[in-house]
Amino acid sequence: MKKVEVAVGVIRRNNQIFITKRPQNLHQGGKWEFPGGKREADESMDQALVRELREEVGIETHGQLPLLVIEHDYGDKQVVLDVRIVEQFSGEPHGQEGQLGAWVAISALSDYEFPEANKVIIEKLLERIR
Numbered sequence: 001m002k003k004v005e006v007a008v009g010v011i012r013r014n015n016q017i018f019i020t021k022r023p024q025n026l027h028q029g030g031k032w033e034f035p036g037g038k039r040e041a042d043e044s045m046d047q048a049l050v051r052e053l054r055e056e057v058g059i060e061t062h063g064q065l066p067l068l069v070i071e072h073d074y075g076d077k078q079v080v081l082d083v084r085i086v087e088q089f090s091g092e093p094h095g096q097e098g099q100l101g102a103w104v105a106i107s108a109l110s111d112y113e114f115p116e117a118n119k120v121i122i123e124k125l126l127e128r129i130r
């Protein structure tokens, strides 16, 4: 099965992260996520993240810091998530495509339901603030 490469942005301001709710009809729908999406063939990961954050949450990304890369097999889909922290951006993130969005304290992220692959992202963020 082909692996889908996904650029994922952890949008951070102080100790809060901006998350959005995936529309019900999509893969892993109804769960919360870090905004992002699939890299297109003609793009770098950086470019993919800039485009996705512009499309999904309406911000301009000015800096990306690598956090981790996760490979996960959902059975129906294999994904490689390239997760970056975004602290430098302009505009105020909001669900640009009608999806719910929220600023959540890092310490409260574990109260939200995320796709399985995201567990390690949340663990890593928690380690950083400890």
Ligand SMILES: Nc1nc2c([nH]c(=O)n2[C@@H]2O[C@H](COP(=O)(O)OP(=O)(O)OP(=O)(O)O)[C@@H](O)[C@H]2O)c(=O)[nH]1
Pocket (backbone or CB within 6 Å): 004, 006, 007, 008, 026, 027, 028, 032, 033, 034, 035, 036, 037, 038, 039, 052, 077, 079, 081, 115, 116, 117, 118
């Ligand atoms: N954006 C995002 N995708 C995630 C996360 N965790 C995770 O497993 N994924 C998986 O990564 C895959 C691709 O993400 P996506 O559906 O946002 O891609 P996209 O924005 O390009 O969507 P599109 O197909 O509507 O153009 C999905 O299978 C999704 O389940 C996450 O935190 N954020």
Ligand SMILES: [Mg+2]
Pocket (backbone or CB within 6 Å): 035, 036, 037, 038, 056
């Ligand atoms: Mg997306």
